[in-house]
Amino acid sequence: MHINFERSGGFTGIPLTTSFDTEDLPESTANDLKALVQKADFSKLANNLQSNNSAPDQFTYTITVQSQDSKRTVVTNDSSAPEELKPLIDFLNQLARSQRSKG
Amino acid sequence: MERHPLYCILPPHMLKQIATNGTEAQKQMAVKNLVASSRMRGQRQDARELVAFSRALGTDVKTRTIYDAKQGNTLPGMVVRQEGDLPSPDPAVNEAYDYSGATYDLYRNIYSRNSIDANGMKLDSSVHYQKGYDNAFWNGQQMVYGDGDEDLPPAQQLFTRFTKSIDVVGHELTHGVTQFEANLTYYQQSGALNESISDVFGSLVKQYQLKQSAADADWIIGAGLFTANVNGKGIRSMKEPGTAYNDPVLGKDPQPGHMKDYLTTNSDNGGVHINSGIPNHAFYFVAFEIGGFAWEKAGLIWYLTLKDKLKYDSDFQSCANLTWQVAGEKFGAGSLEQQAVKKGWDAVGIDATQGGGGTPTPPPSGEGCPVSLMRKLGLLNPSSK
Numbered sequence: 001m002h003i004n005f006e007r008s009g010g011f012t013g014i015p016l017t018t019s020f021d022t023e024d025l026p027e028s029t030a031n032d033l034k035a036l037v038q039k040a041d042f043s044k045l046a047n048n049l050q051s052n053n054s055a056p057d058q059f060t061y062t063i064t065v066q067s068q069d070s071k072r073t074v075v076t077n078d079s080s081a082p083e084e085l086k087p088l089i090d091f092l093n094q095l096a097r098s099q100r101s102k103g
Numbered sequence: 104m105e106r107h108p109l110y111c112i113l114p115p116h117m118l119k120q121i122a123t124n125g126t127e128a129q130k131q132m133a134v135k136n137l138v139a140s141s142r143m144r145g146q147r148q149d150a151r152e153l154v155a156f157s158r159a160l161g162t163d164v165k166t167r168t169i170y171d172a173k174q175g176n177t178l179p180g181m182v183v184r185q186e187g188d189l190p191s192p193d194p195a196v197n198e199a200y201d202y203s204g205a206t207y208d209l210y211r212n213i214y215s216r217n218s219i220d221a222n223g224m225k226l227d228s229s230v231h232y233q234k235g236y237d238n239a240f241w242n243g244q245q246m247v248y249g250d251g252d253e254d255l256p257p258a259q260q261l262f263t264r265f266t267k268s269i270d271v272v273g274h275e276l277t278h279g280v281t282q283f284e285a286n287l288t289y290y291q292q293s294g295a296l297n298e299s300i301s302d303v304f305g306s307l308v309k310q311y312q313l314k315q316s317a318a319d320a321d322w323i324i325g326a327g328l329f330t331a332n333v334n335g336k337g338i339r340s341m342k343e344p345g346t347a348y349n350d351p352v353l354g355k356d357p358q359p360g361h362m363k364d365y366l367t368t369n370s371d372n373g374g375v376h377i378n379s380g381i382p383n384h385a386f387y388f389v390a391f392e393i394g395g396f397a398w399e400k401a402g403l404i405w406y407l408t409l410k411d412k413l414k415y416d417s418d419f420q421s422c423a424n425l426t427w428q429v430a431g432e433k434f435g436a437g438s439l440e441q442q443a444v445k446k447g448w449d450a451v452g453i454d455a456t457q458g459g460g461g462t463p464t465p466p467p468s469g470e471g472c473p474v475s476l477m478r479k480l481g482l483l484n485p486s487s488k
Contacts, residue, residue, distance in 0.1 A: 008370045010376075011265065012262075012328075013357075013376025013377060014353055014354075055240055055241065056275075056289055056297060056301070057241060058240045059238060078240065094235055097252065100261075101255055102259065
């Protein structure tokens with residue numbers, strides 16, 4: 001499974017991105033991540049999950065999950081993300097932030 | 104807090120009489136002193152009752168509530184400090200409280216505006232939002248602050264808590280003011296103006312608190328947000344856009360300070376945090392050119408433009424025209440202030456006198472539906488094309 005994560009906007013406007021194959025992650029991390037993708041029912045989410053009311057300085061998240069037979073991109077932000085998707089966003093955010101800091 | 108010597112010696116029951124029956128100025132002073140003296144005595148309940156009392160009288164009074172989201176994403180969270188309460192042991196709570204108070208004071212004392220909605224709106228803030236949330240935002244009703252990189256090992260932390268910088272708090276509250284006034288669409292140039300106005304008044308809150316002149320102020324937005332691991336003074340520089348940080352991990356501050364470097368992008372709602380450098384620098388230039396305290400004249404021109412002139416779809420050119428027009432109305436045609444406004448916009452490559460007083464640009468075409476109608480129907484999504 002290939003995952004691409006982009007975070008844009010926010011007060012700082014400094015983007016945060018990560019892109020990886022779950023095969024390249026430690027096995028337990030990869031399994032946790034696959035479980036979160038499944039729990040979010042990612043393949044059935046609408047592509048555009050942004051709120052109509054603009055909330056200044058919120059992050060916008062663009063997540064693409066690609067597996068052998070499917071590829072889906074979902075765009076959402078802090079206040080409009082569905083509850084079942086939030087744990088996946090948190091996980092990817094954390095992963096991307098710690099990768100960034102390690103350079 | 105300012106204390107009027109006469110009212111200090113009056114007993115609370117007399118102050119309440121004055122608050123009920125006095126002139127508007129007397130009411131203000133009486134309520135201020137009632138709240139201040141009950142705070143000094145540490146009588147929380149008294150202070151809360153007084154806030155409710157003065158609100159019921161229709162007197163301007165700031166009403167702050169700080170919530171703790173306890174690292175979750177449910178808003179607002181648990182109440183941890185209300186108006187008149189003594190300080191908390193938690194610095195994030197006190198920063199949100201003090202700095203939202205300082206923002207209220209700038210708007211109330213300088214621009215005669217009673218809170219975000221000009222009608223005494225309560226100031227709600229949530230701190231400790233999520234884990235590792237390096238951000239702050241205005242969600243349409245309240246301010247929300249994260250703790251930065253508190254969840255990472257110290258050597259990897261880039262951001263500290265977002266309440267630490269007073270101008271960040273002023274910035275978020277000003278998004279609320281903009282929402283109630285011009286309601287600038289958060290996309291492309293109108294979005295960058297929305298951002299710039301938040302930076303302008305965020306910086307003015309800081310300058311007003313420090314009593315700094317335009318020449319003495321640092322004009323840095325978000326000073327203190329970076330940890331020592333980052334090479335940077337802050338997030339943005341209004342004085343020299345593009346120079347706030349230059350770091351091996353975070354890269355270089357991408358803000359332009361001139362129209363020739365305007366960045367066209369789909370990211371960040373069309374670069375709202377990037378191109379805001381252009382109107383930011385124009386404001387800095389105007390304030391510096393006029394001299395003295397920036398909130399007095401340059402800030403007033405910008406505030407009146409936001410309140411009375413800008414529209415949801417105003418762009419940089421129309422903002423330049425309108426600030427120039429307001430400066431002429433307020434200080435006289437050809438006045439030094441109006442000349443300063445022209446010079447400020449000239450410095451970023453925009454002729455404020457072109458366009459005859461600033462006709463807002465028509466709504467973007469090709470949407471199949473006017474933006475104003477889409478907005479009414481709740482269909483407008485600022486990030487969609």
